[in-house]
Amino acid sequence: MKKTKKGRIGLYTVGHPHYWDQFEGLQDRLLEYASFIEKKMSQWGEIYNYGMVDTEKRAKAAGEWFNTKNVDLLFCYSATYAMSGSHIAIPQITGVPVIVLNLQPTARINYKETTTGEWLAHCGACSVPEISNAYQRCGIEFRAVNGLLGLDYTPEISKTDENTSNYPDAIAAWKEIEEWIKAATVKRNLQSxxxxxxxxxxxxxxxxxxxxxxxxxxxxxxxxxxxxxxxxxxxxxxxxxxxxxxxxxxxxxxxxxxxxxxxxxxxxxxxxxxxxxxxxxxxxxxxxxxxxxxxxxxxxxxxxxxxxxxxxxxxxxxxxxxxxxxxxxxxxxxxxxxxxxxxxxxxxxxxxxxxxxxxxxxxxxxxxxxxxxxxxxxxxxxxxxxxxxxxxxxxxxxxxxxxxxxxxxxxxxxxxxxxxxxxxxxxxxxxxxxxxxxxxxxxxxxxxxxxxxxxxxxxxxxxxxxxxxxxxxxxxxxxxxxxxxxxxxxxxxx
Known part of the structure; x- marks a missing residue:
């Protein structure tokens, strides 16, 4: 008799601004991963993807933008190393719980051929302990989802196999993400x-x-x-x-x-x-x-x-x-x-x-x-x-x-x-x-x-x-x- 309202989900990607000029194609590669996440999430929720947040100024702008969208839940995609101070303003401004996504694109890097730029595309876990510490000390509610990204293809720039869609660690991670989005859907529907x-x-x-x-x-x-x-x-x-x-x-x-x-x-x-x-x-x-x-x-x-x-x-x-x-x-x-x-x-x-x-x-x-x-x-x-x-x-x-x-x-x-x-x-x-x-x-x-x-x-x-x-x-x-x-x-x- 009534249509169920989908949860409103804020998504943003964090990274380190000094990397972009040093490693050609890295930022675009990470944003491609984020687009994949956005598309997959959209099965269950109404997704608002801000894009890259790599400075305090952009974090404050992103927080205000998410407020205009009245999001129920935030997903912070830890795509590579990012200083916690460059994005902590987002949950502080919105007051919305955060799920940190630590989703590695590959099951195993190509050790012999991996460059520094290649490694940085797979080191999202590096900043998650820092996020955990900073968020806890600032009283910010968050959870982390760990596992594989679950791509069903390998980007041309990659030096390793990134097709991990059938890996248990990808399936389990996406099950968690789905449940969080559906939980946000329940919360939104109850509130109205x-x-x-x-x-x-x-x-x-x-x-x-x-x-x-x-x-x-x-x-x-x-x-x-x-x-x-x-x-x-x-x-x-x-x-x-x-x-x-x-x-x-x-x-x-x-x-x-x-x-x-x-x-x-x-x-x-x-x-x-x-x-x-x-x-x-x-x-x-x-x-x-x-x-x-x-x-x-x-x-x-x-x-x-x-x-x-x-x-x-x-x-x-x-x-x-x-x-x-x-x-x-x-x-x-x-x-x-x-x-x-x-x-x-x-x-x-x-x-x-x-x-x-x-x-x-x-x-x-x-x-x-x-x-x-x-x-x-x-x-x-x-x-x-x-x-x-x-x-x-x-x-x-x-x-x-x-x-x-x-x-x-x-x-x-x-x-x-x-x-x-x-x-x-x-x-x-x-x-x-x-x-x-x-x-x-x-x-x-x-x-x-x-x-x-x-x-x-x-x-x-x-x-x-x-x-x-x-x-x-x-x-x-x-x-x-x-x-x-x-x-x-x-x-x-x-």
Whole structure:
């Protein structure tokens, strides 16, 4: 429903000005390497390449230029030796974190034929310890990416083979660069995002309660407090042609179940239940559009039988549809997990709403899921809709989603609030299996971690988590750590 904004990345190359007249072609060669870096980075971000910075004066001009571009992250390409004082003004002026690129163009120099000028094109690592010392003493946040440049050709000026694109040290370095740029993309999207908070938090779930100001302070997200009357007002505007279209969308996205053979509460959805879910889903779409929401957390419990209570009974289908369209929705008023889902969705890694369902000590797996919503982008197959004669632990009846995340590597991302009042990410990698699950209208996926369920839960519960989290596909520990670093949020790996 909304286009993801790419992170805005500042790139500059550092070198020593006395070299340019002494060694013909060296500066142009280094700038050619920088152009390669810019082009490769542009797959993931919006790149602003200033060019060569080799004096204090140019550094100050570059810092001001990057400020006009409102960059989220800086990359300093250490192409050859450069005095730290000739470029330190850039991060000082911008106040933006810096990633220093130490990417050697060749895996091995041609020792017998290498000249001084040739060597200088490969000695970028020489100045990185100096940068490290100067930046640390000046309180500048930075990281270094070390490895090979990864060219897929050799420049004519070179005296050695520079085609290193398939070397592990190039692949690993570019994986780090990609993750940093994507972390900047997440940060930029959160800073301009609006989180809807509809209704209230599930009463009594102390871990769910969130400090709205803290969310804005640490992520930049605006929290839009919504009322059920906002949804009801939009519900009254629904047209018959919209209902027909939404029912078609539902039937296209979901498989309609038959009655469960095990659970008498889980039935084939009735036409009445589907019609109500479609109507509520239309109102939810209108709510997202009117308030320009990027994520939504919701829950409502009122007096039994009231109009708003009936409205909330149809939430799950519509919020699964919204989640599939890039507006992650977290139930029970769990804003922190909606944030985790938004991070995963921005990275196109899913982000499905989960908690512990049950542990299988025979298979050594933990089943993770919830009664909805679900992210279809990471489903093993089409999700199933089940009619629920009664929502377990909640008021009312309606339709729920039954689905499993595709088999393979997954990463859970939990966001909790510490006793000190700050956000904290809790990250763990595992493998989704194709083990058996229940047919009770819940999403659930068996997950095997590197340690036993008992040991995993020992460590997890000690970390002070919320009981919800987002499940993403792939092993994303390294990526989520970089996001935590850019947001200046604490994290723990389980």
């Amino acid at each position: 995002a609006k989180m809807g908070f509809l209704g209230h938090t599930y009463p009594g779930m102390l871990d769910m309660y969130s400090d709205f100001t803290m969310i804005t302070s640490e992520t930049g997200m605006h929290v839009e407090v919504l009322e059920m009357c906002d949804l009801d007002r939009l519900f009254e505007t629904i047209q018959e042609d919209e209902i027909k279209e939404k029912l078609e969308e539902i039937k296209k996205m979901f498989i309609l179940s038959e009655d469960s053979t095990a659970d008498p509460l889980a039935k084939k959805p009735t036409e009445k239940q589907l019609d109500w879910s479609a109507r509520v889903a239309i109102a939810q779409d209108k709510l997202v559009d009117e308030f320009e929401l990027d994520a939504l957390t919701y829950y409502y419990r009122g007096a039994e039988g009231n109009k708003y209570e009936h409205l909330q009974s149809g939430f799950i289908v519509g919020n699964s549809l919204l989640t599939a369209r890039g507006i992650p929705c977290a139930g029970e008023g769990d804003m922190k997990t909606a944030l985790a889902m938004k991070i995963a969705d921005t990275l196109e890694l899913g982000g499905s709403f989960c908690e512990i369902v049950v542990t299988d000590f025979k298979d050594q797996t933990i089943l993770l899921g919830h009664d909805g919503p679900f992210h279809i982008g990471i489903a093993s197959q089409k999700p199933v809709l089940r009619g629920m004669g009664l929502y377990h632990g909640k008021w009312g009846t309606g339709v729920s989603v039954e689905a499993k995340v595709k088999k393979g590597p997954i990463t859970t991302l939990g966001v909790t609030q510490t006793a000190g009042g700050s956000l904290k990410m809790i990250i763990s990698e595992g493998m989704a299996t194709d083990g058996p699950v229940m047919e009770i209208g819940n999403t659930m996926t068996p997950v095997k971690f590197d340690i036993s369920p008992k040991k995993y839960m020992d460590r997890w519960f000690k970390s002070g988590p919320t009981h919800h989290f987002a499940m993403s596909i792939g092993h994303n520990k390294s990526q989520f750590k970089k996001i935590a670093k850019l947001l200046d949020i604490d994290y723990e790996i389980i």
